[in-house]
Amino acid sequence: MNWKLINKVLNILLVLIVAGYIGWFFYKQPKYDSGEIASEFSATLKDGSAFHLQDLKGKYVLLDFWGSWCGPCRRENPSLVALYNETRNMTFKASGGFEIVSIAIETKRESWEKAIQSDGLSWKYQIGEFERFKSPIATLYGVKEIPTKYFISPDGRILMVNPSIQEIKSYLDEQVE
Numbered sequence: 001m002n003w004k005l006i007n008k009v010l011n012i013l014l015v016l017i018v019a020g021y022i023g024w025f026f027y028k029q030p031k032y033d034s035g036e037i038a039s040e041f042s043a044t045l046k047d048g049s050a051f052h053l054q055d056l057k058g059k060y061v062l063l064d065f066w067g068s069w070c071g072p073c074r075r076e077n078p079s080l081v082a083l084y085n086e087t088r089n090m091t092f093k094a095s096g097g098f099e100i101v102s103i104a105i106e107t108k109r110e111s112w113e114k115a116i117q118s119d120g121l122s123w124k125y126q127i128g129e130f131e132r133f134k135s136p137i138a139t140l141y142g143v144k145e146i147p148t149k150y151f152i153s154p155d156g157r158i159l160m161v162n163p164s165i166q167e168i169k170s171y172l173d174e175q176v177e
Contacts, residue, residue: 038063038152041137043103046116046126053101058154060098060175062168065138065148067105068115073147077119079165084123092175095154101125105132105146 038061042052053061064080066073080100087098100123106112112128115121129135133144141150151160151168160167 036158038150038156038158039140041140043127043129043137045124046113046128047124051101051125051127054156056099056101057156058096060092060095060154060159060172061152062098062100063141063150063152064100064102065105065141065143065146066102067146068111069106070146074115074119076147076165077121081120081122083165083169086169087172088123090172091177092172093177095175098172099123099125101127103127103129103137105135105138105143106130107132 038053040053042050045051066077068074084098084100090098092098102116102121102123102125104112104115104127106128107130109128109130116126127137129137132138137143141148147162149160149162150158151163151171153159159171163171
């Protein structure tokens, strides 16, 4: 057996696997980073009303990209509901409040609506995108996996990318008047 050749082939294979993982990691990274201005978009909410991100200027905003079919998203939803319930009536130093904008990466409206009901997502700003990751808002924000979160300041700058619910809560606690 030619061990030298086998060793060379295995080394090349290992290099290709590592390069693939590194490439995949960078491909999955969100498009924007902390400090950048959040891109404006408009959409139609679940209730049929028009939505423009700019209408929420002056408030802290969490853009939450999720899906009814996403296990990690659904497991995180109770914490998101608790965060919303704890902060929805708070007054912050330089802000008119806190809002969550949920953007569902979906294919079926029925699954999305059922998940909203089942998980108790009671906030007004529910957007369904039914082209999965090719949908306009997901494309605009470079979302290639879910959950993906952007925490935005009252002046429209991205404060955090993919923060934990606890990081958001801690930040907001520091901003309470």
